[in-house]
Amino acid sequence: MIRLRGVRKSYTTGKVVNEVLRGVDVDIGEGEFVAIVGRSGSGKTTLLNILGALDSEYEGSVEVDGRQLDSLDDVGISDYRNRNIGFIFQSFYLMEHMSCLENVALPAVFARGSESMTREAALARGREVMEQVELADKCDALPNTLSGGQKQRVAIARALFNRPRLMICDEPTGNLDASTAHAILDLFRALNEDQGITLIIVTHDDMISKACKRVVRIHDGKVVEGAGEFATRERPELDPTEDGGDDTPAPTEAAAPSQEAQP
Numbered sequence: 001m002i003r004l005r006g007v008r009k010s011y012t013t014g015k016v017v018n019e020v021l022r023g024v025d026v027d028i029g030e031g032e033f034v035a036i037v038g039r040s041g042s043g044k045t046t047l048l049n050i051l052g053a054l055d056s057e058y059e060g061s062v063e064v065d066g067r068q069l070d071s072l073d074d075v076g077i078s079d080y081r082n083r084n085i086g087f088i089f090q091s092f093y094l095m096e097h098m099s100c101l102e103n104v105a106l107p108a109v110f111a112r113g114s115e116s117m118t119r120e121a122a123l124a125r126g127r128e129v130m131e132q133v134e135l136a137d138k139c140d141a142l143p144n145t146l147s148g149g150q151k152q153r154v155a156i157a158r159a160l161f162n163r164p165r166l167m168i169c170d171e172p173t174g175n176l177d178a179s180t181a182h183a184i185l186d187l188f189r190a191l192n193e194d195q196g197i198t199l200i201i202v203t204h205d206d207m208i209s210k211a212c213k214r215v216v217r218i219h220d221g222k223v224v225e226g227a228g229e230f231a232t233r234e235r236p237e238l239d240p241t242e243d244g245g246d247d248t249p250a251p252t253e254a255a256a257p258s259q260e261a262q263p
C-alpha cells in the first residue's frame, strides 16, 4: 500500500542543515499494525508526516497503491488524505467550544463537492462513530468535561468519521496513564482486526510497541529494523541503550543554502 524508497529529509535553519532522514526504505501493507520507534529526535514524527502525506518536502519516492504521491497536486493530496487517512495525536486537538459530537462531525466540513453531507447526515454519522468508541452518552458534552482517555476516544471517533483505511497515530497514549493507554490499545486492536484498518503508531510506550505486529526502528536517519518485505542495505551497529537517549543527528554547516531555505 505505502512504499518509501530512498526518502531523505532535512531541515535547514539559517546555515545549519539537519539531515533527519537519510535514505529511508520502508513498506507498509494493507491491514498492518505497525509501531515506529527510535530515540528522541531520530525522525519518527518526520517519517510519520511523510507517510501521512502531511509533508511533501522530501527527496525520494513515496508510492501509495502504485501511484507516486508527488504526482498529485495540493487538492489531490488533501483529497487523498481526507478519503483515506485518520490522524491521532498526543494532544487531542478538540475544539473546546464545540460539543463532542460536533467535533467528531468536523471532517464533514472538509468534504468536497457532491460528497458533502447535510448537517443531519453528518451528525448521524458522528453518533455512529461515537458509539463505536463507546461514548454515545457524551455526544452533547464539551471536551473539557471529559477525562484524557475519553478525549482521545473522541479524537479517534473524529478520525473514523470518513471511514479511513489508514490511521496515523503520533504518541497516541503519551498523555495517558497505563490503564487508560491499555484501553486505547484495545480499541486500536479492534479497529485493526474487525475493520481491517491499517495502523501506524509512533510510540515510546513499550506496551504499545510490543502489541504491534511489526516494529519499524529508526536509527541514524535510516530504518534499521522492520523495514518490510525487502532487506535494508545498510545496518548500522545499534546501541543497546537504544530508547534511552537523544538521537538528534549533529547539525552540519551548510556549504550552500539548500532548496528548503529558498523562499
Ligand SMILES: Nc1ncnc2c1ncn2[C@@H]1O[C@H](COP(=O)(O)OP(=O)(O)OP(=O)(O)O)[C@@H](O)[C@H]1O
Residues within 6 Å of the ligand: 011, 012, 013, 018, 020, 038, 039, 040, 041, 042, 043, 044, 045, 046, 047, 248, 249
Ligand atoms: N519543523 C522543523 N524545523 C526544524 N527542525 C525540525 C522540525 N521538525 C523536526 N525537526 C528536527 O528534526 C529532528 C527529528 O524530529 P522528529 O520530531 O521527527 O523526531 P522524533 O523521533 O519524532 O522525536 P521525539 O521522539 O522526541 O518526538 C529533530 O532534531 C528536530 O529538532
